[in-house]
Amino acid sequence: MQRLSLSCLLALLLSTPLAWSQLPDNAVWIDVRTPSEFAEGHVEGATLIPWDGIETGIRALKLDSDAPIVLYCGSGGRAERARDALQANGYSQVVNAGGLEEAQALKAASQTKD
Numbered sequence: 844m845q846r847l848s849l850s851c852l853l854a855l856l857l858s859t860p861l862a863w864s865q866l867p868d869n870a871v872w873i874d875v876r877t878p879s880e881f882a883e884g885h886v887e888g889a890t891l892i893p894w895d896g897i898e899t900g901i902r903a904l905k906l907d908s909d910a911p912i913v914l915y916c917g918s919g920g921r922a923e924r925a926r927d928a929l930q931a932n933g934y935s936q937v938v939n940a941g942g943l944e945e946a947q948a949l950k951a952a953s954q955t956k957d
Contacts (some may be wrong), residue, residue: 866953890907
């Protein structure tokens, strides 16, 4: 998978139902990497749910199907697989933020909106 630049990622996100500039304050940030990757650094406030356990992990959070969910991983591949699984299970507001650096930039941008 080719790594997208931050500007390309943000342009892609603008075309999703939940655009980065519209991320609500209650967006749920999910890190779908491994526990060891999470321990090395993660988005502040993110919950760790490895991508291969996303369906079980998200059910444990008892989120509404229209809850805003932001996923990220190392480069976007695992987050995309997790996003596909969540959408197949009826979650409608799921964004793949790409890798950790892109997710951190996205969170910072969403916190400076208004």
